[in-house]
């Protein structure tokens with residue numbers, strides 16, 4: 001920890017412990033919007049491969065892939081990525097190739113991440129790959145774990161017959177170490193069923209890692225705890241357009257705590273992660289990123305944070321819970337629309353609980369009528385639409401999404417998150433079908449919702465302006481395109497940095513669009 005502190009001091013950072021939060025990262029100088037506060041390479045990472053899509057182990061690309069001929073699990077796009085990963089994969093290949101095909105099916109990205117974690121520790125212990133202050137297993141050991149948090153949160157320790165039965169059952173299924181893990185999990189009275197299920201899953205996954213590695217000295221309890229560390233510390237690696245590519249563990253970046261009104265954002269360039277200030281972060285303040293989707297009511301955000309990260313958020317946004325602004329925001333993001341289609345007021349439950357009243361015009365919507373529309377929406381299968389879209393049946397997916405959209409327009413506030421998400425899905429499918437004009441219309445519908453749901457500097461807002469600008473330009477609306485691309489640049493140069501390939505490309509597009517717009521206007525004159 002002292003070594004880490006001295007490296008961080010040189011980067012104008014320091015780690016301190018804050019009551020209720022644990023370790024927290026602070027800045028020791030002013031940081032300004034767009035400035036990188038900290039970057040880190042992953043300690044371990046894996047692409048999120050599944051039965052449908054494979055990615056290269058090194059660069060996460062989906063093109064020109066070849067499977068490792070020995071283990072048949074890992075994919076590469078070429079020799080340079082294969083070489084980059086070789087020290088690792090040499091060991092991993094050995095353990096994976098011992099598995100039969102049935103067992104290989106269980107080697108999910110999370111399992112591989114854990115296997116790679118232990119292989120990296122071994123390689124560093126044996127000095128085959130170097131350790132540095134920012135890149136060593138001690139940093140993983142210091143990470144907060146869900147199991148530990150749960151054990152702190154739960155106090156009672158009681159036994160009943162059902163639990164005892166389960167204990168005996170697991171004793172016969174698994175080895176003794178796993179039974180100890182399960183025993184500890186099951187005997188905690190205060191745990192919700194969902195938490196118990198998750199903990200059982202960690203224990204089962206730990207057993208699978210043990211089966212894969214077959215190291216006599218391995219500690220299964222430690223593996224289960226490490227799975228629980230992944231749950232609250234691992235990050236989804238995304239491309240510049242925030243599409244998920246894989247998962248990585250960045251143990252120093254994991255020191256950064258959450259806020260629903262963050263002053264920084266985490267973005268990736270390839271596998272390397274950078275935290276950039278999105279506003280002025282004055283000397284002495286804490287670096288804060290958001291762990292979750294912030295476009296949601298305080299209750300929704302708090303629930304998500306409690307479930308995955310086991311804490312009650314007390315950020316300035318959450319502290320407003322129950323105040324007028326918070327109630328209004330929640331009613332817009334997740335509430336119903338006014339009966340009068342021309343009114344965009346927000347609705348609150350009436351005192352008698354029989355309906356919802358518009359706070360602008362006073363009209364009341366009956367609970368029964370709302371329930372009916374909600375039931376109609378639920379009868380349409382969004383899951384089916386999503387499957388159709390993933391399978392390339394975009395037109396069929398659009399038909400279902402449009403029916404959902406129609407009903408959601410009747411039910412929800414015009415700035416509702418659910419409606420915006422449905423429109424995003426329609427937009428995505430329309431883009432796939434190259435129906436540019438309709439796609440632009442949908443993109444424009446989502447922008448005001450993005451503006452209201454996200455802070456002024458947010459990567460998703462910047463990306464939406466970018467999509468809008470590209471569509472406008474493609475459709476010959478050059479002046480509009482310049483406006484949208486300028487707005488995209490203003491945001492994305494801060495969130496993604498001006499030196500990244502992605503923003504450089506965007507800047508080039510903006511220059512071209514500007515040149516075209518001025519040529520068009522001069523030829524009109």
Ligand SMILES: C[S@@+](CC[C@H](N)C(=O)[O-])C[C@H]1O[C@@H](n2cnc3c(N)ncnc32)[C@H](O)[C@@H]1O
Pocket residue numbers: 020021022023024142143144149232233254255256257258259308309310311312313314315
């Ligand atoms: C990625 S870790 C952050 C670093 C952590 N504080 C530590 O000591 O290692 C995530 C965990 O930190 C704690 N945490 C993060 N943000 C918090 C916040 N705003 N308030 C309280 N606890 C927080 C929670 O325990 C959460 O599960």
